Amino acid sequence: MKSGDYIDVLPKAIEDKDLEDMTVVRCIKLDEHLLKSGMEDNNIENYTRSLRYYLSKIMMELKPEDVVLDVGGGDDGFASTLQNIVKTIYVNDINVKKIYNSNCIVLENNVFDLNISDYKINKVFLGHAFEHFWGESDIKFIEKVGNELPIGGKCCIEPLFIGQKYIEVIREGFLHDKQDDNPIRIITKTSMFPGKVEENMGFARIYDIQSFERRIKQIAKKCGLKITIYSFKSNDKYLPDMIKYKFKRKEINYPYRMLILEKEK
Ligand SMILES: C[S@@+](CC[C@H](N)C(=O)[O-])C[C@H]1O[C@@H](n2cnc3c(N)ncnc32)[C@H](O)[C@@H]1O
Structure with a gap:
């Protein structure tokens, strides 16, 4: 399928109640004032990042002894909000764009080339990175987390893009392996959703219930x-x-969802 605009037409949001048969879905109710002050504590003048970072932090129940990995961090913006909360923060990205002033340790490589257990990491964050894992690398990443996290370890993937149709959005000219779940493919020249090829992206995935x-x-x-x-x-x-x-597209970005994986055995 080829057009710059189908991204505005094909994705259809899915309600929590329609996901419930498939897996555990929890809606967390947040006090308006606590949410506001929690977001302000991040010191980031950007509603989108503040919200995402605040929700990620509270849902991962961070503790002083935690060793954290931010996969696809891009920069140490998120890491800097974790200082003084956890013991060690690793930021991983194929190409780290910028380092502000945090005390994070940078691991500049493909996440598939590092072993989480070598660093004794017990909490892993992926903010706006998982959807860019093309081909089978979403599956490979879940296996990686399952094999390398210690028991009790957790991984937060956000936002989780899940809707009524299984869709791959691909930047025109970006080549990637096809897989057998038969997604609708949108090839786009203009949409920002798949990210830029020169920034290690160019692909984004929205699951439906079956592909998830x-x-x-x-x-x-x-x-x-x-x-x-x-x-x-x-x-x-x-x-x-x-x-x-x-990110304005309501059919894709609303409601905001997060996936938490927890190593049990
Ligand atoms: C959209 S940015 C997200 C930046 C930031 N985490 C945030 O929350 O805004 C996605 C990042 O994932 C990185 N990335 C994509 N695939 C990766 C991989 N296999 N290993 C490490 N980083 C990867 C890209 O380089 C890019 O910086």
């Missing part, structure tokens, strides 16, 4: 990972507030 079941849930189960999908509400309304959120 086969590519994530079954693999997680095989590796001893418990999975939970979270959505969030404040004042009885789902987050994010789309007026303030940077």
Whole structure:
């Protein structure tokens, strides 16, 4: 399929109730004032990043002894919000774009070339990176987490893109392996959703229930990972507030969801 605009037409949001048969879906209700002050504590003047970082941190129940890995960090923006909260912070990216002033340790390589257990990492974050794992690398990543996290270790993947159709959005000219789940393919010249090829992206995936079941849930189960999908509400309304959120496409970005994997056995 070829067009610059199908990304605005084909993705269709899915409601929490329609996901419930498939897996555990929890909607977390947040007090408006706690949410506001928690986001302000991040010291990031950007609603989108502040919201995502705040929710990621609270859901991962960070402790002073934690050793954290931020996969596809891009920069140490997220890492800098974890200083003084955890013991060690590793930031991983194929190409680290910028390092501000945090005390993180940079691992500049493909995540598939590093072993999580070598660094005694027990909490892994992937912010806006998992959707760019093309071909079978989403499956490979779940296996990696399952094999390399210690028991009790956790991984936070956010946002989780899941809708009514299984879709791959591909930057025109980007070549990647095809796999057998038969996605709808949108080739785009213009959409920002797949990211830039020159920044190690050019591809983004939105699951439907069946592809999520086969590519994530079954693999997680095989590796001893418990999975939970979270959505969030404040004042009885789902987050994010789309007026303030940077990524406007409601069928893709609303409600915001997060996937937490927890190593059980
Ligand atoms: C959209 S950026 C996300 C930046 C940041 N984590 C955030 O929350 O805004 C995705 C990042 O993932 C990185 N990335 C993609 N595939 C990767 C891989 N296999 N290993 C390490 N980093 C990867 C890219 O280089 C890019 O910097």
